Amino acid sequence: MQVFSNFSPLQHLLQRHHGKFFLLCDENTYRECYDVFISHCPAQYSPIVIASGEENKDIETCAKIWQALLDAEAGKDALLINLGGGVLSDIGGFAAATYKRGIAFVNVPTTLLAMVDAAYGGKTGVNFKHYKNIVGVIEQPAMVIIHTPFLKTLPTKHLKNGFAEMIKHALLSSAEAVDELLTINHLHVIDNEVLITKSLFIKQNIVEQDPRENGPRKVLNLGHTIGHAIEYAAMKNGYEILHGEAVALGLKVMLQLSVIKMNFDESTAARIINFIDKHYETPVWLSSLHSEMMNAVVQDKKNTNQQIRMVLLKAIGQPEYDVPCTLRELENVLNI
Numbered sequence: 427m428q429v430f431s432n433f434s435p436l437q438h439l440l441q442r443h444h445g446k447f448f449l450l451c452d453e454n455t456y457r458e459c460y461d462v463f464i465s466h467c468p469a470q471y472s473p474i475v476i477a478s479g480e481e482n483k484d485i486e487t488c489a490k491i492w493q494a495l496l497d498a499e500a501g502k503d504a505l506l507i508n509l510g511g512g513v514l515s516d517i518g519g520f521a522a523a524t525y526k527r528g529i530a531f532v533n534v535p536t537t538l539l540a541m542v543d544a545a546y547g548g549k550t551g552v553n554f555k556h557y558k559n560i561v562g563v564i565e566q567p568a569m570v571i572i573h574t575p576f577l578k579t580l581p582t583k584h585l586k587n588g589f590a591e592m593i594k595h596a597l598l599s600s601a602e603a604v605d606e607l608l609t610i611n612h613l614h615v616i617d618n619e620v621l622i623t624k625s626l627f628i629k630q631n632i633v634e635q636d637p638r639e640n641g642p643r644k645v646l647n648l649g650h651t652i653g654h655a656i657e658y659a660a661m662k663n664g665y666e667i668l669h670g671e672a673v674a675l676g677l678k679v680m681l682q683l684s685v686i687k688m689n690f691d692e693s694t695a696a697r698i699i700n701f702i703d704k705h706y707e708t709p710v711w712l713s714s715l716h717s718e719m720m721n722a723v724v725q726d727k728k729n730t731n732q733q734i735r736m737v738l739l740k741a742i743g744q745p746e747y748d749v750p751c752t753l754r755e756l757e758n759v760l761n762i
């Protein structure tokens with residue numbers, strides 16, 4: 427899978443492509459990004475527009491995409507272009523990977539989170555019964571096109587959302603990468619192509635070593651065991667939290683556990699936690715949902731035989747995966 431920062435490779439792909447091609451958008455990317463996309467990559471598209479939002483990343487929305495493809499008599503040689511954020515590339519990738527046992531798809535991410543994270547790596551899927559990404563397949567997009575001007579219309583909270591994954595990537599990479607991010611004062615100016623590219627390459631390198639997550643790729647779950655548990659508890663109780671906001675809080679918990687269990691440097695952890703606290707609010711409802719979060723942690727598909735296995739850091743750039751943790755250890759840190 428290749429990543430490009432201009433549209434020519436996609437144009438060439440479309441010129442060579444014999445089957446039908448479809449453009450999947452949600453109502454926001456249809457409004458804000460469709461014209462920009464067409465101006466860079468003109469062709470006769472059949473747009474499929476789905477409702478935006480995590481709550482629509484479900485099998486019913488996926489069925490609508492399958493239906494639209496069927497109605498348009500899309501064959502096995504059809505191509506689906508996913509123009510949107512991580513919700514759209516997750517569900518669009520899943521719809522494409524399963525329609526007629528798999529048609530090709532291309533991701534054109536329009537959010538920071540999708541640019542640095544969700545658009546690569548091949549994880550596709552939908553939520554089911556409040557469980558995040560519990561149904562899905564791993565299928566790589568034919569290519570990913572990064573066009574940072576899409577970020578101009580992205581609301582600030584969604585820039586912050588993507589920035590959390592950039593912090594995660596930096597923590598997996600080097601102290602220099604972390605320092606570079608920690609000097610940023612205003613998260614709404616994160617449209618820096620250089621920083622974005624650095625971040626996505628950290629993920630790409632890790633995925634290439636282990637595309638099906640048998641081992642080393644697990645480090646990308648840094649901060650996500652707790653992050654997903656927060657999202658689960660929020661969704662179940664009608665509260666709203668963005669994936670990246672939950673991951674930022676999950677990274678704080680991970681850092682605290684890393685200090686206790688892995689000898690991670692305490693002052694470094696404090697510096698990063700301070701930065702996260704400055705930019706990400708801890709919702710007031712969170713403390714009332716700890717027990718529900720613990721249930722979610724036990725149910726998490728990454729935990730086997732009821733054992734909690736987490737990714738922790740020995741130091742920045744030195745992650746260790748499958749570190750066994752007890753519920754008690756987690757509870758203690760959550761109550762700090």
Ligand SMILES: NC(=O)c1ccc[n+]([C@@H]2O[C@H](COP(=O)([O-])OP(=O)(O)OC[C@H]3O[C@@H](n4cnc5c(N)ncnc54)[C@H](O)[C@@H]3O)[C@@H](O)[C@H]2O)c1
Pocket residue numbers: 452453454455458459478479480483510511512513514516536537538539540543544545546547548549550558559576577578579580581584587669
């Ligand atoms: N597959 C993976 O490896 C992976 C990795 C990380 C996250 N994810 C998933 O990604 C999802 C979150 O992705 P997201 O944060 O991109 O959310 P999203 O796709 O919901 O996008 C956020 C919002 O911004 C709107 N939007 C998108 N681009 C816009 C633009 N350029 N201008 C204006 N509005 C725009 C969308 O319509 C939506 O309302 C979660 O479901 C998460 O599970 C997947």
Ligand SMILES: [Zn+2]
Pocket residue numbers: 543591650669673
């Ligand atoms: Zn994530």
